[in-house]
Amino acid sequence: MFIRNDPYPISPIENHRRREKGVLVYPVYSRRSGGLSVGINLFPGQKCCPFECPYCEVFPFAADVVFSCKQMEEDLRAAVAAAREQNVPVKDICFSGNGEPSLSPDFSAALKLADRIRREMVPAAELVLITNGAGLLQPGIFSLLRDAAGSFALNIWLKLDAATPQWYEKINRTAIPFEKLIAAIKEFAESAPVTIQTMLCTVDSKGPTDEEAQAWETLMLELAAAGNIRKVQMYGKARPAPEDPKTTALPIEYLEKRAESLRQALVAANIPVEVYP
Numbered sequence: 141m142f143i144r145n146d147p148y149p150i151s152p153i154e155n156h157r158r159r160e161k162g163v164l165v166y167p168v169y170s171r172r173s174g175g176l177s178v179g180i181n182l183f184p185g186q187k188c189c190p191f192e193c194p195y196c197e198v199f200p201f202a203a204d205v206v207f208s209c210k211q212m213e214e215d216l217r218a219a220v221a222a223a224r225e226q227n228v229p230v231k232d233i234c235f236s237g238n239g240e241p242s243l244s245p246d247f248s249a250a251l252k253l254a255d256r257i258r259r260e261m262v263p264a265a266e267l268v269l270i271t272n273g274a275g276l277l278q279p280g281i282f283s284l285l286r287d288a289a290g291s292f293a294l295n296i297w298l299k300l301d302a303a304t305p306q307w308y309e310k311i312n313r314t315a316i317p318f319e320k321l322i323a324a325i326k327e328f329a330e331s332a333p334v335t336i337q338t339m340l341c342t343v344d345s346k347g348p349t350d351e352e353a354q355a356w357e358t359l360m361l362e363l364a365a366a367g368n369i370r371k372v373q374m375y376g377k378a379r380p381a382p383e384d385p386k387t388t389a390l391p392i393e394y395l396e397k398r399a400e401s402l403r404q405a406l407v408a409a410n411i412p413v414e415v416y417p
């Protein structure tokens with residue numbers, strides 16, 4: 141049963157907390173999108189993710205709401221229409237929300253529907269998926285994403301926080317074997333363009349080791365050489381998380397130093413490296 145807990149959020153929000161109140165669509169000002177991003181949440185009732193990143197911003201919640209494409213269509217059209225009325229350009233329509241979107245049974249249908257509405261109402265907006273890559277281990281989802289990157293021009297923002305099993309264990313806390321996930325990411329990046337996103341923060345007061353930093357840069361170079369990376373986005377902890385203070389922000393100088401090192405290493409490949417402290 142769908143129950144609205146509050147009026148539909150036509151006004152863009154400054155953070156993602158409204159996702160925890162059972163909404164399917166949530167406009168938000170996004171640093172990484174550079175403007176208004178209309179988020180789609182496939183898990184309005186509860187968080188659903190095979191990762192347990194300690195910096196995760198989803199606070200515990202349970203809502204008596206079930207995702208439906210019909211409701212999503214209505215809410216997405218309303219959000220885009222409201223943005224147009226206010227002359228606010230929609231930068232993207234983005235699958236994100238309380239978990240890993242590609243693992244939702246509704247993902248395929250919702251993706252096609254969102255693309256149809258995007259083309260009809262805001263063709264200049266991008267279609268984006270924020271993913272932790274877990275779906276790439278399933279051949280059906282791997283193919284779906286590869287094909288969508290081609291036919292829908294789906295822009296895939298792929299989380300890649302760690303390049304060593306030790307840091308992966310701390311920063312992503314998942315049962316998915318590190319080597320399997322990295323292999324799937326490498327294979328995927330050979331067949332479809334991706335934007336890599338990496339969170340840089342401390343866990344239990346310690347940041348990534350020098351060994352981790354070096355391994356990550358080497359991995360980026362491997363991916364750039366073998367595939368088609370659109371850009372690399374390195375971002376810091378900027379929002380509250382339920383596990384605070386288990387993770388904390390690192391100094392901006394650290395992020396800039398890591399980014400500059402990668403820029404130098406990637407100079408021939410002409411891949412943008414952006415920092416969002």
Ligand code: SF4
Binds near residue numbers: 197299
């Ligand atoms: S992958 Fe995303 S949703 Fe899942 S635990 Fe990590 S930050 Fe949270």
